Amino acid sequence: xxxxxxxxxxxxxxxARIDEVQLAALATRDEKTGEEMAGAYEIxxxxxxxxxxxxxERLDILDIxxxxxxxxxxxxxxxxxxxxxxxxxxxxxxLETARAATRHARDAGTLLVVxxxxxxxxxxxxxxxxxxxxxxxxxxxxxxxxxPGDGQGADAYLDRQPYFQKMTRFLIHxxxxxxxxxxxFLFGEIISVTADLRRLNPDISxxxxxxxVFEHADGLRSVFDGNRLSDHPSANTRLTMGEMLVExxxxxxxxxxxxxxxxxxxxxxxxxxxxxxWQDRSFGGDCVYRLQRHVVDHLTNGTPLMNAxxxxxxxxxxxxxxxxxxxxxxxVKV
Numbered sequence: 263x264x265x266x267x268x269x270x271x272x273x274x275x276x277x278a279r280i281d282e283v284q285l286a287a288l289a290t291r292d293e294k295t296g297e298e299m300a301g302a303y304e305i306x307x308x309x310x311x312x313x314x315x316x317x318x319e320r321l322d323i324l325d326i327x328x329x330x331x332x333x334x335x336x337x338x339x340x341x342x343x344x345x346x347x348x349x350x351x352x353x354x355x356x357l358e359t360a361r362a363a364t365r366h367a368r369d370a371g372t373l374l375v376v377x378x379x380x381x382x383x384x385x386x387x388x389x390x391x392x393x394x395x396x397x398x399x400x401x402x403x404x405x406x407x408x409x410p411g412d413g414q415g416a417d418a419y420l421d422r423q424p425y426f427q428k429m430t431r432f433l434i435h436x437x438x439x440x441x442x443x444x445x446x447f448l449f450g451e452i453i454s455v456t457a458d459l460r461r462l463n464p465d466i467s468x469x470x471x472x473x474x475v476f477e478h479a480d481g482l483r484s485v486f487d488g489n490r491l492s493d494h495p496s497a498n499t500r501l502t503m504g505e506m507l508v509e510x511x512x513x514x515x516x517x518x519x520x521x522x523x524x525x526x527x528x529x530x531x532x533x534x535x536x537x538x539x540w541q542d543r544s545f546g547g548d549c550v551y552r553l554q555r556h557v558v559d560h561l562t563n564g565t566p567l568m569n570a571x572x573x574x575x576x577x578x579x580x581x582x583x584x585x586x587x588x589x590x591x592x593x594v595k596v
Contacts, residue, residue: 263288263305264312264336265327266295268423269350272544273327273377274303276551280558289315312336316343322561323348325554327377329425330355337363341370348375348557352435353571357578364571375557375567376574380440381447382552384540385517389508390448392536397525398510404449404484406441408504409519411493416465418490432468433459433488434584437503441486442476442577447568448508451479452580454595457587462491474584494519501546521547 263274263285277283289309290296296308309315312332316324316339324340326333326349333354340347347367353376354360367374380386392398412419419426429436434457446452459472474486493499496519506517513527521540526533540547553569560567580596587594 263299263325263327264290264332265329265350266290266292266299267327267329269545270299270327272550273325273554274299275544276548276554277325278303279551280555282558282562283554286321287315287319313339316340316345321345323557325377326350330359334359334363337374338366341367341372341374344370344372346373346375346557346561348377348554349571350377351439353574353578357575357582360571360575360578364575367571373561373567374571376569376571377550377553378440378443378569378574378577379546379549379553380444381568382549382556383502384538384547384549384552385502385506385521385523386444386448387552388523388536388538388540389506389515389517392515392525393448393508397512398508398515399512399528401449401480401482401508401510403482404445404506404508406444406484406486406504406506407494408437408441408486408488408490409492409494409499410490410503411499413463413466413470413490415463418463418466427466429466429468431585432466433470433472433490434474434581435468437490438472438474438486438488438584439577439581440503441488442580443574445476445478445484445486446577449478449480449482449484451576452476452596453479454593455580455583455587456593457584459585459588462489469588472588474587476580496520501542 277285285303285305287307289312300308324345324347326336330352354363454477457474459469461469462471471489476484502519508515516524523536524533559565583594583596
């Protein structure tokens, strides 16, 4: 592992629950939190230098949960050591740096995966299963309303991820990129975007609200309606981060803020619950565990892999198109 910041605890907890995995070592610049994590998860060795850790340890996977400024170096060092890597998002901070890390891993013949976990959230997995089974008929459109309600006032984000306040690209780069990936996972490739972005909280640097229309290759339209200042009805507004509607010729699937799914058939007034198996554990329905389990299954059993860096670059190309569309006030093809 690299990193001991706020979100890393979800990674450590998930690895510790996978039987085939042993947490061997961690690297961090924060000696205090490094020792705390090592004690909590029975990790023998703590390093301050990534290169030293890779040279000393016999590792299969390097999990990079450090800020984007570290990503390129860490990805290159892992590739040069012949070690597979999983890298958190925002992947390498920008598209060109992400492309460089991806090329380096490809040339070294090593696996590089982006830790994009929203598609592994159980409600999105179940919506995908319902779509594949034909429950909605012909798909028409979809909308996700992001409403975590944590972005108001001068103290916004300070209790959890204070660096959010200084990000010049915020809502799309940090948050909506999750939904870009989910939309591609559920509805197919995105071929154009039309975006309107704005900043509502004057105490932060970047945009925190926006509307984006995505055109998919088969003609479907999906809409991201994001606003970090407003909330939505939920016991935990960070569980789903918002609400979703997926509409088709046979009916509509709804996702609420507590992870409940329902289906209303076309022409009917009442919907019915969709029963599916999931646990309200850790972050986002245990999606961090689900992603890491997915990568372990690929490495041990050869199962198909999602989120390889080469595929993930498309999300970042779409991100660039969103910002271009907003700045120029026009539809942009991807």
